[in-house]
Amino acid sequence: MDPDVAQILDTIGPRVRALRVERGRTLRALADETGLSVSVLSRLETGRRQPTLDLLIPLARALRVALDQLVAAPATGDPRVHLEPYRHGSGGVVVPLTRYPGRVQVFKHVLGPREPRLVSHEGHAWLYVLAGGLNLIIGDREHLLGPGEVAEFDPSEPHWFGPADDTGVEILHLFGPRGDRAVVRVGGPDD
Structure with missing residues (x-):
């Protein structure tokens, strides 16, 4: 696996956990909202489960963040204006x-x-x-x-x-x- 991709994937779990904690959600509450199991979420947050789109899309929706923000993908020269209040x-x-x-x-x-x-x-x-x-x-x-x-x-x-x-x-x-x-x-x- 490309080292840059591996590094991006390694940061997703901790980012999901930080967003969950910041929003005051328990693993159980997030599992109920996303339809994912508590064990899947726990393994994702600790890096023991590789993130996939079928996990990340419901998490991004439940945590109310863009998928790009959840993944922290590198900039691609996106021409849209990104609002920074x-x-x-x-x-x-x-x-x-x-x-x-x-x-x-x-x-x-x-x-x-x-x-x-x-x-x-x-x-x-x-x-x-x-x-x-x-x-x-x-x-x-x-x-x-x-x-x-x-x-x-x-x-x-x-x-x-x-x-x-x-x-x-x-x-x-x-x-x-x-x-x-x-x-x-x-x-x-x-x-």
């Missing part, structure tokens, strides 16, 4: 949806309640509300936006945005770091 310093979670340095960037933000603190910086910004209410402060003007509403503004003017109430808000945020603007090719019914 991170906590933003000002609060909330940010998910980058594009990776084009120097061009218009697109992010999904999930923001929780926080105190307004106006900031300013270069660029151009758009916000689209997916869920919840958004409070957008630009200078001394306050705007409340709901799902489906959009704001476009120059972030060099002091601004802040966050939830309009004590629940969270989910938005798409387009940002042109050098003032770049999205190109509108199709407008309303009169265009």
Whole structure:
């Protein structure tokens, strides 16, 4: 067997165990959910049973991970964007949806309640509300936006945005770091 393949196979059992423990599942509970026996799962986790697709597919489903993540397969030059959320310093979670340095960037933000603190910086910004209410402060003007509403503004003017109430808000945020603007090719019914 290829040494690289053998190394990948050797790491699957411990990864399955770590995911099971992280999710607070017993071997019995995971066996009941997957239809696999406790002894098969135990042998897989300890490396005494080689992983096969008929074992890994139900495990990936039950542990709610992609099969790639369960196997930790090496990168293959996959052209899809793999979302890697991170906590933003000002609060909330940010998910980058594009990776084009120097061009218009697109992010999904999930923001929780926080105190307004106006900031300013270069660029151009758009916000689209997916869920919840958004409070957008630009200078001394306050705007409340709901799902489906959009704001476009120059972030060099002091601004802040966050939830309009004590629940969270989910938005798409387009940002042109050098003032770049999205190109509108199709407008309303009169265009």
